[in-house]
Structures are given as C-alpha cells and as structure tokens.
Amino acid sequence: MSLPYEKMENIGTLIPFLFSESQKGFPEGKTPNEIIEGFFEKYTSLKSEDERIDLMFRIIQYIERQVVLFDSIEDAAFTSLHPENGKGSIANLYQLAQQQGNLDDVKAKLQDFATRIVFTAHPTQFYPTHVQQIIQDLRDAIQQDSISTIDSLLQQLGKTPFINEVKPTPYDEAQSIIYYLRNVYYQTVGRLNNDINQTFFGTNQDKYKSFIELGFWPGGDRDGNPFVTADITYKVANELRTTILKNYYNHLKIVRRRLTFKHIAEPLEDLSKVIYHEMFADKGSITVDDLLNPLYTIRQTLINEHNSIFIDTLDDFVGRIKLFGLHFASLDIRQDSRIHQKVIDTIIEFYTGISCNELNDEERIEILINPSFTVNATDFEDEIVVDTIRNIYQLKQIQKQNGERGVNRYIISNSESIFDVLNVYALFRFCGYQHDEIKFDIMPLFETIHGLDEAENTMNKLYNLPIYADHLSRRNQNQSIMLGFSDGTKDGGYIKANWEIYRTKEILTNVSNENNIKVIFFDGRGGPPARGGGKTHEFYAAQGKTIANHQIQLTIQGQTITSNYGAIPQAKHNFEQLFSAGIYSEVFSSSQSIIDEKERTLIEELAKISYQKYEDLKAHPSFMPYLINMSTLNYYGKTNIGSRPSKRGGDKELEFEDLRAIPFVGSWSQLKQNIPGYFGVGTAIFDLKNQGRINEVKDLFNSSAFFRTLIQNSMMAMQKTYFPLTAYMQNDKEFGPFWNILHDEFELSKAMTLEVSGYDTLMQDEPLNKASVLMREKIVLPLLAIQQYALDKIHHESELKEKYEQMVTRSLFGNINASRNSA
Structure with a gap:
C-alpha cells in the first residue's frame, strides 16, 4: 500500500472500495458505468474526466503489481505444497514399480519412451523479461522471509514499466525463452535425465538415453509471422548453439575443480579451450563427438588410475552433452500449407510453364518428387517465395553446425491432404537435396475438424506412396504427426475437438501399425482448457493402450512457461509428472483408461x-x-x-x-x-x-x-x-x-x-487450484470493471476515445497474467 508511484499515495486504500462496489454492484445488475461513476462520487473528489482517467490508469498499474506479488507468493509456496518425491515423481515411480513387481515392465517401456517439451513464443504472457526476473527474486526473498529485500523489490516493481514500447522481434522472443534454457532447464532437465538413467539403469554409460528432450519454435515458426525470416532462423540457431557452449564452459569449471588428477587435469583444460573458442566462432567447426571422445578417455583414466573418484561428477557432465548436444533445444520449422502451395505453384510455373491446376494427381506427384530443375532464390521477387527457398537451403548448414538434432522437423499447419506433406518434400528436392539428404521428419498438423476427418486417408496414401515409404525407412520407420487442440476447439467446440483428436489418434495408431510405422504424436496445447490445457498430466495418464504411446510431445507457451516451468522446483515437478504420466498409462493402466x-x-x-x-x-x-x-x-x-x-x-x-x-x-x-x-x-x-x-x-x-x-x-x-x-x-x-x-x-x-x-x-476436487483461481479473480475484479467501463465509453464515442482504447489495452495485461493457473 506504500509503493512509490507518482500520484499514487491513496491507491492502496481506494482499490478495496472499488472491489466492494464491483462485488456488490454486478450481481445487482448495475452497469460498469454505474459502478465506476458511483465509486468516483463516493470515494473521491475528482470531477474532470481527465483526472478520473488518470486515476484508473494508476489503479491498473497497482493491480498489475498485486498480481506479480501473488505470483511470487504462489511460487514461494510451491515446494511446501508439492512434496519432492510425491506421486508422479521418478522416485515414486520406481518405488511403485518395485512394490507391484513391474520394474522389468517399466524398464522395457523406457526403452521406447521419451518426453519432448516444445517451447513456443505464442503471446499468452505479458511480462517483460525484467519483470519475470523480479518475480523470481521476490519468490526467493519470500522463501527466505527477508522483509527488507521484499520491500526493496516491491519498490523496484513500482518503478519498473510493465509494457513493451515496441513489439518484440522473433529473436527477442527466442532470447526470452533461452534465458530459461540457460538458467532453469540446463540444470533441471540435465539432472532429471541423469536421475532417470541412474535410477533404472545404473551408471552404465552405454545404456544412457535422452528421456526428456526440448524443442524450440521461436525463430522457426513461420506460420502467420512474416517477421520470421531465413536470417532470423539462422541467428536463433546460432544463439542456441552458443548458449549451450556457455553452459558447458561453466559446468566444466565445476568438473575441473574436482578432477585435478594426473592425466586428467590437462585434457580437461584443453577441452575447456576448445569450448571457449567455439563460443565465439562465427561458424561451428566441432561436433558432439569432439566433446565426448576426450571425456570418454578421461573417464577410463579415472577408473584405471584414480579409483573412480568423482566419476559421478564427470558422468553428470557427459550426460548433459549427450542430451543437449550442440543444439540445446531442437529448432522446429513450421509454415501454413497454403503458403507452401503458393510457393510450389510459383516455382513450378516459373521453371516449367505448367500450372499445377492442369495436372492430375500422378503428374503432380511426379513433378514434386523428381523435378527437372533446381531453384534459385534470385529468380523470384515475391518475398515469401524467396525466403522459403533460402530457408530450405540454409537448413543443411544449421544441421552441420548444430548437429542433425539441431533442426530436423518440418511442421505443416492446416494439413488436409497428402500434397500438404509432399509439397514440403518437394521443396527439399527443388533446392537440390538428394532423397537421402532429407534428414527431416515432415509432420502434418491436423487441426481443423475437416483435417482431422481426412487424417486417416491422408496418412494411408502417404504410407503407400513408394517415394514417401522410402523416406520413412530412412527415418527409422518413424512418422511424427501433430494435432492442434487450440484451433480444433476454436473450429469444433470443446467436447467435439477433444474427442475427435482422441479418435484420430486411435485411427492413426491403427493405420500406422498396419503399415509397420511407429507413429509419434505431438500435441499443440495451450494454457487454458479451451486450448487443450488444464489438467495436462491427468489427460496423458488417461490415454489408453489404443493410442500409440512412444512419446509424449506437447507445446508449452507464454504464461505456462513462467508458471509451470519458470523455476527449478516447478520445472522439475512438471517434467516428472508429464514423463511419469506416459509410463503410468502404459504399465499401470487401469480399467478407467479403457473406453469400451x-x-x-x-x-x-x-x-x-x-x-x-x-x-x-x-x-x-x-x-x-x-x-x-x-x-x-x-x-x-x-x-x-x-x-x-x-x-x-x-x-x-x-x-x-x-x-x-x-x-x-x-x-x-x-x-x-x-x-x-x-x-x-x-x-x-x-x-x-x-x-x-x-x-x-x-x-x-x-x-x-x-x-x-x-x-x-x-x-x-x-x-x-x-x-x-x-x-x-x-x-x-x-x-x-x-x-x-x-x-x-x-x-x-x-x-x-x-x-x-x-x-x-x-x-471441488482441486482445493489448491480453486483457491488460487478465486484469489486471482478477486484481485482483477476492479480491473475488469474498469475495462468494461472503458469499452462502454468507446462504444458511445467519447471525446477521449483514444485514451479509453489505451485503457482497454493496458487492462488486458493484468487480467491475462492473473490467469497463469489455467495451465
């Protein structure tokens, strides 16, 4: 109530009155206009519209910071509310498997299971990076019960802008998520992956497997975003590579601090120099093996000459390199099928003089997979055609620098036919790739009800197309398919979308099995239930054996990144819960996961x-x-x-x-x-x-x-x-x-x-989440009253319409941020 805002001495005491007026007034049928005007008349002496507008903006600022404080308090309470080895943890999974005699079944399943979390920059989070950092510092101060630090941080918060003056670029968005990669996920995912390996398979490095992988969309997701260009994609890929090398360099300092022995200290120092050089190199000149091979030699020396002392420290580092490679997170490429069709039509007509509309299916397939030309971006003027061609050419270079895992998936939004997939295959061929050089999973994204209905027919045709069957054989008979919960719900409604996706997964599982293909599903999910979010862990644990369960893959975005994966305790808990859900649904499945x-x-x-x-x-x-x-x-x-x-x-x-x-x-x-x-x-x-x-x-x-x-x-x-x-x-x-x-x-x-x-x-069954929702709704009720009041003023063409429009925009921030528990 004493935050150092300009002209805001009484804001903290006024907001409870506005809340009270709103809480009583709305159920009585009062309009936002009546509530806000009544508030001004009862509790202020302000008469001019300008003065009242100024006060409402101050109230919005105050409520934004109330939400931040509540975020920090919830984060600080997380570890006390979620036991580290509780249900869904790796330790609990192991204990349950031992108790029920299913340990061998779990180990067998682990040979064919992984989780991939793909971070996106979709705008559901309004906090600038510097505010996110204050939230983290506040959380720490609250956990330490440091009143003086809390007070200082709240003062900082009071003077820190909450809005971006200009739109972030795709590179800015990438940098924002890379912050979490470097400061949260390197530790969390690295340790968790090592824990899973050691818990179930001991210290045998030969059996080491990447169970939890990271994906990355900022800089690669072109769908509807004209600002994601070939240059941005390369810049983001390079930043991911540089960032993981920085993590390795710092981690190696810890390893060197312990492994100070003869025939070990020197090679570790040499490796440190190699990593340091690569951090600042314009183009990469090393591979993952160049990092791992010296470490394997050092490990053997440690066993033979030094009684394996601190071998766990070395193995931890080796595990991180195996997991994160030179890419840190795999960069996905995504574009809309309609854009691909436009590019393909333009290219074919330019080089052959043929319109695709004049071709039957057989002729069209032939020209797509066996072109008589190689495209050159300089032959075209249309920006989207030029940039698409440049992007396809550059992907080979990114794979060379970051490793194949650095970028190896191409996702096609709004997929509805085999040509949506074949068009992407054709783009690689048009750009000079030989068939065996297309080291990419080409992934249809079925998201409309029509696309879901056509999914079986589409995949069956693809599986039986010789050239595509050959491609899948080079991809280890794996086919990844993405399903869109967000657009599916928007298109078909809540129950229909979720049931159609469930059924489509079953159908695609069957058609894939019939063609000896291992299908891997990737779910495009948002934070709130309307976009596939909500009780995510329970959703995956509820999937029965009629749906392929080789991996759990899903998108995490915006507020869900910061609320569920923004700090090490939350990230560890939610990664574990998601990973365990896939094992539970397979090994410990009950009759409740079977739909008769x-x-x-x-x-x-x-x-x-x-x-x-x-x-x-x-x-x-x-x-x-x-x-x-x-x-x-x-x-x-x-x-x-x-x-x-x-x-x-x-x-x-x-x-x-x-x-x-x-x-x-x-x-x-x-x-x-x-x-x-x-x-x-x-x-x-x-x-x-x-x-x-x-x-x-x-x-x-x-x-x-x-x-x-x-x-x-x-x-x-x-x-x-x-x-x-x-x-x-x-x-x-x-x-x-x-x-x-x-x-x-x-x-x-x-x-x-x-x-x-x-x-x-x-x-009723979720008292913690319900309490969080109710508190957050209480905080933002005055904000909503102001927002509705401003909208009403805009509709009635107020002379100060522009200011009220700014007010509506600003009020979006706190309301969305307060909904972080929707994930």
Missing part, C-alpha cells in the same frame, strides 16, 4: 450434440460482430506482447477462419465468459437427461478417466467465468439476445456438470 464400445457411443453422442450447439452459435449473425464490438478482440494486436500478428490474412476484413486461437480464446476470457471451454457441454448432457439417460453420463464420469478429465477441465473454465460482469449487455438492442444464449448455456453447463460429477461446487 458403450462408452464410445455415449461420448460420440455428447460430442455430436455439443458440436451442433457450437456450430449454431458460430452461425448466429451476431457471433463475429459480438466479438468485434463487445470484446477486447481488436486490442490484442496493440499490446506489443508478441511478434506475430493476431490474425492471418494481413489487412483484409476479419473472418473467423483467419482468427488465431489465442486472441479468440483470450477475448472470451477477458469478457469472463470463456465460451470455448464449455459451450455445448450443458446442452449435450441435458439432452441425454431428457431421454432418461443421466445415469449413463454419471457412470461415464466415474468410469472413464478421459471423460472425467474433460469435464473437470470444463469446470475450471466455468470457475473463471463471471457473467454478472457483462449482464448489462442483455439490455443491448443488438446483442442482448445473443448474450442470453451465452448465459443460458453457461448456467445449463454448470448445473449439468455438477449433477454428473456429484460435486457441490465447481473444482
């Missing part, structure tokens, strides 16, 4: 009914106008939080198909309506209840871990919903009826999920 035919039919019914309800909502003439005019949708692009535009399609008129999942879901979240997280769930269950079948749904909740997790995640979305905030909209002539549709479905969904679960309240 009767249950499938029931889920299918629920998905169909809820999908129709959601489709009707999307088809409503007020759907897009409501989002555009009544939500914060138009303000996401003004927040300077991410390098990527908030929609595809450039400056053309906004269409639903071009709208990205993050601003779509985020806009519903800002309204506290969270539609994508539950809409249609209530109608579906109620329909079956009217048929006298409610007990079937109750039985499904109790018997199916998949369905139960789905409903519990939906409850989380509803817990963070607050319709009284926008109740004034029901009186709007244009949007009142539409608001009522949304509100009625929320009330129905809440009632039906409570009835099915037998709970008295939402999130």
Whole structure:
C-alpha cells in the first residue's frame, strides 16, 4: 500500500472500495458505468474526466503489481505444497514399480519412451523479461522471509514499466525463452535425465538415453509471422548453439575443480579451450563427438588410475552433452500449407510453364518428387517465395553446425491432404537435396475438424506412396504427426475437438501399425482448457493402450512457461509428472483408461450434440460482430506482447477462419465468459437427461478417466467465468439476445456438470487450484470493471476515445497474467 508511484499515495486504500462496489454492484445488475461513476462520487473528489482517467490508469498499474506479488507468493509456496518425491515423481515411480513387481515392465517401456517439451513464443504472457526476473527474486526473498529485500523489490516493481514500447522481434522472443534454457532447464532437465538413467539403469554409460528432450519454435515458426525470416532462423540457431557452449564452459569449471588428477587435469583444460573458442566462432567447426571422445578417455583414466573418484561428477557432465548436444533445444520449422502451395505453384510455373491446376494427381506427384530443375532464390521477387527457398537451403548448414538434432522437423499447419506433406518434400528436392539428404521428419498438423476427418486417408496414401515409404525407412520407420487442440476447439467446440483428436489418434495408431510405422504424436496445447490445457498430466495418464504411446510431445507457451516451468522446483515437478504420466498409462493402466464400445457411443453422442450447439452459435449473425464490438478482440494486436500478428490474412476484413486461437480464446476470457471451454457441454448432457439417460453420463464420469478429465477441465473454465460482469449487455438492442444464449448455456453447463460429477461446487476436487483461481479473480475484479467501463465509453464515442482504447489495452495485461493457473 506504500509503493512509490507518482500520484499514487491513496491507491492502496481506494482499490478495496472499488472491489466492494464491483462485488456488490454486478450481481445487482448495475452497469460498469454505474459502478465506476458511483465509486468516483463516493470515494473521491475528482470531477474532470481527465483526472478520473488518470486515476484508473494508476489503479491498473497497482493491480498489475498485486498480481506479480501473488505470483511470487504462489511460487514461494510451491515446494511446501508439492512434496519432492510425491506421486508422479521418478522416485515414486520406481518405488511403485518395485512394490507391484513391474520394474522389468517399466524398464522395457523406457526403452521406447521419451518426453519432448516444445517451447513456443505464442503471446499468452505479458511480462517483460525484467519483470519475470523480479518475480523470481521476490519468490526467493519470500522463501527466505527477508522483509527488507521484499520491500526493496516491491519498490523496484513500482518503478519498473510493465509494457513493451515496441513489439518484440522473433529473436527477442527466442532470447526470452533461452534465458530459461540457460538458467532453469540446463540444470533441471540435465539432472532429471541423469536421475532417470541412474535410477533404472545404473551408471552404465552405454545404456544412457535422452528421456526428456526440448524443442524450440521461436525463430522457426513461420506460420502467420512474416517477421520470421531465413536470417532470423539462422541467428536463433546460432544463439542456441552458443548458449549451450556457455553452459558447458561453466559446468566444466565445476568438473575441473574436482578432477585435478594426473592425466586428467590437462585434457580437461584443453577441452575447456576448445569450448571457449567455439563460443565465439562465427561458424561451428566441432561436433558432439569432439566433446565426448576426450571425456570418454578421461573417464577410463579415472577408473584405471584414480579409483573412480568423482566419476559421478564427470558422468553428470557427459550426460548433459549427450542430451543437449550442440543444439540445446531442437529448432522446429513450421509454415501454413497454403503458403507452401503458393510457393510450389510459383516455382513450378516459373521453371516449367505448367500450372499445377492442369495436372492430375500422378503428374503432380511426379513433378514434386523428381523435378527437372533446381531453384534459385534470385529468380523470384515475391518475398515469401524467396525466403522459403533460402530457408530450405540454409537448413543443411544449421544441421552441420548444430548437429542433425539441431533442426530436423518440418511442421505443416492446416494439413488436409497428402500434397500438404509432399509439397514440403518437394521443396527439399527443388533446392537440390538428394532423397537421402532429407534428414527431416515432415509432420502434418491436423487441426481443423475437416483435417482431422481426412487424417486417416491422408496418412494411408502417404504410407503407400513408394517415394514417401522410402523416406520413412530412412527415418527409422518413424512418422511424427501433430494435432492442434487450440484451433480444433476454436473450429469444433470443446467436447467435439477433444474427442475427435482422441479418435484420430486411435485411427492413426491403427493405420500406422498396419503399415509397420511407429507413429509419434505431438500435441499443440495451450494454457487454458479451451486450448487443450488444464489438467495436462491427468489427460496423458488417461490415454489408453489404443493410442500409440512412444512419446509424449506437447507445446508449452507464454504464461505456462513462467508458471509451470519458470523455476527449478516447478520445472522439475512438471517434467516428472508429464514423463511419469506416459509410463503410468502404459504399465499401470487401469480399467478407467479403457473406453469400451458403450462408452464410445455415449461420448460420440455428447460430442455430436455439443458440436451442433457450437456450430449454431458460430452461425448466429451476431457471433463475429459480438466479438468485434463487445470484446477486447481488436486490442490484442496493440499490446506489443508478441511478434506475430493476431490474425492471418494481413489487412483484409476479419473472418473467423483467419482468427488465431489465442486472441479468440483470450477475448472470451477477458469478457469472463470463456465460451470455448464449455459451450455445448450443458446442452449435450441435458439432452441425454431428457431421454432418461443421466445415469449413463454419471457412470461415464466415474468410469472413464478421459471423460472425467474433460469435464473437470470444463469446470475450471466455468470457475473463471463471471457473467454478472457483462449482464448489462442483455439490455443491448443488438446483442442482448445473443448474450442470453451465452448465459443460458453457461448456467445449463454448470448445473449439468455438477449433477454428473456429484460435486457441490465447481473444482471441488482441486482445493489448491480453486483457491488460487478465486484469489486471482478477486484481485482483477476492479480491473475488469474498469475495462468494461472503458469499452462502454468507446462504444458511445467519447471525446477521449483514444485514451479509453489505451485503457482497454493496458487492462488486458493484468487480467491475462492473473490467469497463469489455467495451465
């Protein structure tokens, strides 16, 4: 309450009054205008609109910092609330395996299992890097109970800007996540990987395996981001390589401090010089083997001449190099299938004079896989064509410098046919790659309902295409496939999207097995349930044996990085939980992870009914106008939080198909309506209840871990919903009826999920998370009142419209940051 803000002496005492006015006023049906104006009249002497606007901006600043303080307190409490060797930990997994006599089964599964966390820069996190660092320092100070340090940090926080003056570049975004790679994941993942190896396989270096791997999208994800260029990709790849070498250099100091023995100290010093030189080299000249081979020799000397003293210290270092190589995290390349098609069409027409539209499928395949030309970027003027060609050429150089693991996956967004995959294969061929030089997993991303429906047909055709079958044989018969939860939910609604992805995984598992292909699924998941987040660990533990379980791969982004993986204790816990979930679902699977035919039919019914309800909502003439005019949708692009535009399609008129999942879901979240997280769930269950079948749904909740997790995640979305905030909209002539549709479905969904679960309240089974949600919602309620007030002023064309628009944009920050527990 005494933070050193300019003109903010009384802010800390005024906010509780604004909260009280909001908490009482909204349920009584008061409008945001009535609440804010009443607050000013009762508790301030401010009369001019400029003065009131200034105070509201100060309140926003204050609430932003309240959220940061609460983040730090939760982080500080983490270790006391999550026992280090509790359920889901590696130690617990080993003990359980021993107790149940399944240790050999676990070891066998570990030979064919790994986890890959892929970090993305999708803009769901509004904290600049310097604020993130203050959060970490605050967490440490709170854990140490250092009041003086806490006070100093809060003062620092009071004077530290929370907003970016300009949009970050893709390189800035990469640097932000590389900070975590260097300071959190090198230690966490390195130790955890070594722990898994030693716990289950002892110190035998020959059996060492990388169980937890890291992936990286900033700098490689071109989908809808014109600022990711070939130059940026190379720059990020080089930064990843330099960063891991810096980690090795510092780690080697620790090793050298212990291994001071004859015939060991000197070679370690030589290795240190090699690493130091490479850290500053423009182009890499060493391989991973150049680092490992001297260490293997040193290890043998340590055994033969020095009684293996400190061998665990050396093995720890060797393990890190095996895990992180010269790449640290594997850089993925991603682009939209429609862009690839444009580039392919342009190239073929330029060199052959043939239009792809004139070719039948056989002719098209032939020209794609056996081109009669080699492309040159200088032959073209279109920027996207030129840069795509440059990028394909440079990937070979990146693999040479960072190792093949440095960049070896090419992901195709919006995949719907075999040509979406073959177009990428063709790009490599067009750029002079021989068939055996394409050392890439070419990954379709099925994310629309149509794409998911076509996935089986697409993959079956690919598997039976000789040239692609040859490619897969060179990739060890492995095919990686990505599924998009975010866009799937946006396109098909909550139950439908999750069930379609589940079924698609089963179908693709079968078609892959039939073709002797090992399929690996990669899930594009966001933080909130509406984008595939929520109870992530439970989701994977609930997957039955009908779905291939060779790896768990998923994206982690924005607020989820900082909240779940931003500090060593949280990162260790969540990496362990995710890794163990895959083992539990395979070795310790229960009947609850098996969905029988009767249950499938029931889920299918629920998905169909809820999908129709959601489709009707999307088809409503007020759907897009409501989002555009009544939500914060138009303000996401003004927040300077991410390098990527908030929609595809450039400056053309906004269409639903071009709208990205993050601003779509985020806009519903800002309204506290969270539609994508539950809409249609209530109608579906109620329909079956009217048929006298409610007990079937109750039985499904109790018997199916998949369905139960789905409903519990939906409850989380509803817990963070607050319709009284926008109740004034029901009186709007244009949007009142539409608001009522949304509100009625929320009330129905809440009632039906409570009835099915037998709970008295939402999130009844998650007291910790629920307490966090409730506290955060309490903190941001005054912020939401201000945001709605500002939106109303904008709609009524206030003379100070520009200032109110700035207010809406600023209010986005604290509200989104307060939702970190959605992950």
